[in-house]
Amino acid sequence: MSKIIKTLTIAGSDSSGGAGIQADLKTFEEYGTYGFSALTTIVTMDPDRGWHHNVYPIDAAIVAEQLKTIFAGGPVDAMKTGMLGSVEIVQVAEQAIKNNLQTNVVIDPVMVCKGEDEVLNPESANAIRDLLLPLATVATPNLFEAGVLSGLGKLTTLEEMKEAARLIHQLGTKNVVVKGGKALGGDKAIDIFFDGSEYTVLETAKIEPAHNHGAGCTFAAAITGGLANGLSVKESVVKAKDFVSAAIRNGYAFNQYVGPVFHGGYRLEK
Ligand SMILES: Nc1ncnc2c1ncn2[C@@H]1O[C@H](COP(=O)(O)OP(=O)(O)O)[C@@H](O)[C@H]1O
Ligand SMILES: Cc1ncc(COP(=O)(O)O)c(C=O)c1O
Numbered sequence: 068m069s070k071i072i073k074t075l076t077i078a079g080s081d082s083s084g085g086a087g088i089q090a091d092l093k094t095f096e097e098y099g100t101y102g103f104s105a106l107t108t109i110v111t112m113d114p115d116r117g118w119h120h121n122v123y124p125i126d127a128a129i130v131a132e133q134l135k136t137i138f139a140g141g142p143v144d145a146m147k148t149g150m151l152g153s154v155e156i157v158q159v160a161e162q163a164i165k166n167n168l169q170t171n172v173v174i175d176p177v178m179v180c181k182g183e184d185e186v187l188n189p190e191s192a193n194a195i196r197d198l199l200l201p202l203a204t205v206a207t208p209n210l211f212e213a214g215v216l217s218g219l220g221k222l223t224t225l226e227e228m229k230e231a232a233r234l235i236h237q238l239g240t241k242n243v244v245v246k247g248g249k250a251l252g253g254d255k256a257i258d259i260f261f262d263g264s265e266y267t268v269l270e271t272a273k274i275e276p277a278h279n280h281g282a283g284c285t286f287a288a289a290i291t292g293g294l295a296n297g298l299s300v301k302e303s304v305v306k307a308k309d310f311v312s313a314a315i316r317n318g319y320a321f322n323q324y325v326g327p328v329f330h331g332g333y334r335l336e337k
């Protein structure tokens with residue numbers, strides 16, 4: 068075998084398997100890369116309480132220990148962050164990125180899980196904005212997160228998404244994708260990619276039923292996989308959109324509450 072291509076996710080566990088570290092590792096595998104993970108939080112969903120999410124952060128020192136283990140094998144080719152769970156964990160992720168400034172990093176500024184519209188942990192969200200976005204190669208907020216990060220509040224049009232992308236770029240990230248997804252009205256799933264000078268509109272038909280739990284994590288992990296394989300940022304984002312669309316098309320109803328993507332969908336359709 069030729070050179071091993073290494074990818075890393077610093078993210079939470081979604082025991083239901085569609086999102087979080089599970090989505091990231093499955094996607095990394097689909098991209099032919101060797102995935103590492105530093106676990107930050109454990110999320111459970113309660114069927115007796117309408118699928119209420121409980122988030123259990125891990126001690127930041129243990130996250131730091133996991134990263135020490137991973138980097139004992141040398142640098143990785145690309146990395147991403149997902150749900151981080153506490154300001155201290157955000158700081159640990161910041162340090163890992165600063166120790167590896169040559170490595171492309173995708174910041175998925177996870178503040179919410181689908182179906183919830185309240186920021187899970189406002190202090191961590193602010194820390195992601197202030198500490199991680201300035202270090203990001205690409206940031207991938209969904210519509211809600213882009214409204215919070217840009218300060219524009221609820222976004223409802225393409226023009227507002229573009230303005231949010233511009234404002235988030237000003238926070239220091241080199242590139243940003245604002246994901247309209249299912250949250251934007253209309254029959255298209257539209258994302259805006261902004262590289263600081265040019266806007267690219269990424270558009271597909273909205274897939275119904277939307278088995279899109281984990282779509283955001285899968286999309287960010289796919290960008291990471293593309294970057295690790297040497298694609299440009301724009302190429303990585305364009306391929307990730309195809310990858311996540313196939314994952315949603317091949318998703319399934321896990322139960323009455325949630326329909327996760329299938330991370331192997333792109334391979335199945337080839
Ligand atoms: N029903 C859908 N049909 C097609 N694409 C979708 C659908 N829902 C989400 N997407 C796409 O999945 C990716 C993740 O977006 P989104 O689901 O909004 O993120 P998040 O999971 O972070 O909330 C984006 O590329 C978005 O356009
Ligand atoms: C651990 C974890 N990370 C991230 C997310 C966000 O998932 P999505 O990809 O749907 O935005 C979730 C949602 O349940 C989660 O449990």
Ligand SMILES: [Mg+2]
Pocket residue numbers: 177179209283284
């Ligand atoms: Mg998300």
